[in-house]
Amino acid sequence: MATSSVSKGCFVFKPNFKKRKISVPIEEYFNEGKNESEDSKLRFETYQVIWQQMKSETEKMQEELNKNLFDSLIKFLQKSHSGFQKNSRDWGCQIKLREIPTAALILGVNVTDHEFTFRSLTEAIQNNVTPYVVKLQARDCPDIKHFLQKLFSQLMDCHVDVESKEEEKDIQKKTHCSMDSLSSWYMNVTQTDQGKPRKKRTSSQWQSPPVVLILKDMESFTTKVLQDFIIISSQHLHEFPLILIFGIATSPVIIHRLLPHAVSSLLCIEIFQSLSCKEHLTTVIDKLLLTTQFPFNLSEKVLQILTSIFLYYDFSIQNFIKGLQLSLLEHFYSQPLSVLCCNLPEAKRRINFLSDNQCENIRRLPSFRRYVEKQATEKQVALLTNERFLKEETQSLLESLHVYHTNYFLVLRCLHQFTSSLPKYPLGRQIRELYCTCLEKNIWDSEEYASALQLLRMLAKDELMTILQKCFSVLNSSSEKQLGSTAKRIEELLAQLQSLDAEVKEEEDASGSQSKGLQKTDLYHLQKSLLEMKELRRTGKKQTKFEVLREKVVNFIDSLVREYLLPPETQPLYEAVYFTAAHTLHEHLNAAPRLALHTALNNPYYYLKNEVLKSEEGCIPNVAPDICIAYKLHLECSRLINLVDWSEAFATVVTAAEKTDANSVTSEERNDIIHARFIRAVSELELLGFVKPTKRKTDHVARLTWGGC
């Protein structure tokens, strides 16, 4: 849809009823804009299938990650009111203060992810502890009245009894939600529940299931509301077994900041910490990207953008996955050959049905052209002319691409095992950093790789063995037996190392100096010991057997890396499965509203695409929209702008254009019109937040942006 606005942004369009009736199916959008688009429907379907798989995988993963936290929370909830349930006549229980059990749930600053956590937490509590779970957030509760109203209405919804629902709504209207009415309602409900035992509820062993109240964003609640609520509910705790869960984004010190001692002494607070979001990200990348389960891959730049948005801006897993979804969608939308981005047998089947156009698309791929150039002449001709031959060749290429990926991830993991334990982490601590480097270029050409190998040559024996063992299990974990021989080779090396045990000891006794080199070292010591080793070699001292073996291991891993960790660009047809349009992604995910506004006003041609508006840097075209002229003029002013001067300048610029054609109008009228146009342009600028009226000088406006003189 079109707007008359000059700036990029969100615009509200009132729904057009005629249009609404002809609803366009979503897949149709894939057709729009690109004439050459092929198999758009198929591509859309493939996209949906892959996305569904990815989504369910992430959900499963998040469930697993949250399991520990939820288990301990549920344990806490279950035991916290058990003392009250007993109704004990114990001496201590009578005198002790009745504190409200409270769980302080530290969730980290990634607020966007909290909603998901709370949703699954609610589910878990409802399944295991109590049907009465209420979630409140600060913006719904500006005062205690609204707080209780929300609590009441949500509690009613928890207790789903179809026949009594109407009745309860009436009750709610009549009693305006005091704590008294709340607890009497609760008594009513629990007693009637006892009368007719429920089958489904696991909580039915409880005489009175507790009420769990989750405050989603503890930081935003006002002190007064929280204080009053806690004081009130602590007085009703006997009839109304409440448990609080505070969702805390920063640190639990906030509790003391919000609540005075008199109030916090009414709480019995325990702390629960959720998984750090960085670990979470590692798992997401591990499960979604470093696997052959999904045929879709990201190029280095795209991955870099997604991770840097995560690490630099928001820490939000949800946003990361959204970004991943966007790149998936964009890939299937913009790349016609993405039909081949599916599992191998399906892709092979699809190749047979490729149209001529698509075949041409394949031939146009840079990676494919490179591949063709390497072939013999007859084959080249066949590839470029014979469709059938091309299809067969493509099938085999896809297969080798698949094999490449399988090996790639396995070797990458092995290499990560080696490099993640090195001092100062020359190749990064996280596997995602290593992955990025490997995607970008030949990793063995980098200096970091060389220094990492140097460090590996210093490893002690036990370290080396544990790493090798890990590598072995990594290689064995894959179902496909591509690297079977490698696994065997590692096993051999391990066995050799073990058998060395006895001999090495003797050697070490013989030359004590050598043991120095075997210890884990930092860079300074490394240099020193390297020098020493050189010295040793020069004197012609023979290496120990262990050193020989270690050299072998390092060379072995080096050869693996050189063989399997080739960057994806080297593989023919990689464009079909790699999303590379980093620029589009950046534009969509990291929008810069100020820049867009500035571009629109400073260089109207950029958005309007009107040839007349094309201008050189610095000068003001007089046919530009009024607001652009006013904007450009105001850029040259300092903090306060004299309106008269501004208007003069504006008139000068505008009249320069209109001198020729405005003969019919008298100069006075024209001046009036220009004046009105100026006023409108200024008020538009005010609306956009560039200037505001100031009280310091009456005929001036103040600039709200800086820059200029």
Added chain:
Amino acid sequence: MPHLENVVLCRESQVSTLQSLFGERHHFSFPSIFIYGHTASGKTYVTQTLLKTLELPHVFVNCVECFTLRLLLEQILNRLNYLSSSEEGCSTEITCDTFNDFVRLFKQVTNAKNLKDQTVYIVLDKAEYLRDMEANILPGFLRLQELTDRNVTVIFLSEIIWEKFRPNTGCFEPFVLYFPDYSIGNLQKILSHDHPPEYSADFYAAYINILLGVFYTVCRDLKELRHLAVLNFPKYCEPVVKGEASERDTRKLWRNIEPHLKKAMQTVYLREISSSQWEKLQQDDQDPGQLEGLSAYTHVELPYYSKFILIAAYLASYNPSRTDKRFFLKHHGKIKKTNFLKKHEKTSNHLLGPKPFPLDRLLAILYSIVDSRVAPTANIFSQITSLVTLQLLTLVGHDDQLDGPKYKCTVSLDFIRAIARTVNFDIIKYLYDFL
């Protein structure tokens, strides 16, 4: 009333004052009585037991719960209604919106036979909340007797002195009664009163003595002390239960419990560790040092740019804006601190607290302290907003985004130093106070 003395300890004079004020059942009493005193000085307890044991018709209302006028008035009326017609058990809900209605309905309700010939008491606990309600409520309740022409007395309970209540339009002066704090002797007597059945009173009194010795300097709140006494008592009994000491072996018991109580003062009393965790620790006989308290979790993990935004905000809050040139321009020249300063800036900005700063200043500082180029993307702005929701920054004044919002940084110096350390930024070098 011999049994009253057994239940209400150390408040003999107040009880007798109240009793003489109440007089006989059918006598008119003083229209309004204002009782004040510190937390846990027995105001509520004394009034309640007195009214109950004397079996006087009364309504007890806690003003925190009644956050609207309507709730308060209806609660009083409904309870009175219940009192007057307790035998029949009819329960028609009375609705009442204004004080005028209240007076009218009150007359109707108290017309019942069993309320007619005796004083009705209305007790308003936490009366300070009345001040936040409509202006006519407090004066209205003060002269309720006169307005309704019934035999009624309103008792106000509050922790605040009467002078803070008095409306500036003037009102009927209530009878003011002060409940002084319990002395250490009183506390000892009251706390020893409820000893556990399985141990002798003397044994428990000795324990209370030790407890008060530790806690009396920091806490005189009776409720809190009782709570602490119960929490730590099992530890005190431990040697006796194990048979290592007899009940009379006070010195040994003291040596056992004293360090324990001191630890309790630093942890469970401040609610760093919850009571249930404390109990569990006692049972498992662990060292409470292992468990980290609330304040131990000060570390907050923030995204990279958020850290810099926060640092920039801190600098903007605590540096005078005129010094920005000196810190963030390359060729600033030397500025001598003494000549450069205006007089009021000579005091440390950290003593004065954070000052508000405009968004643009924050961004300008941000661009100059981050090594790489930062584009003013939507993500940066949303980070600023989310820092506001996390209460690390606060929005000052109006929240009109177009007019240049102003913020304050609310984090402490220690916090910001910890943050700055993680990004290798030497914040002290940029703070004007530490030049």
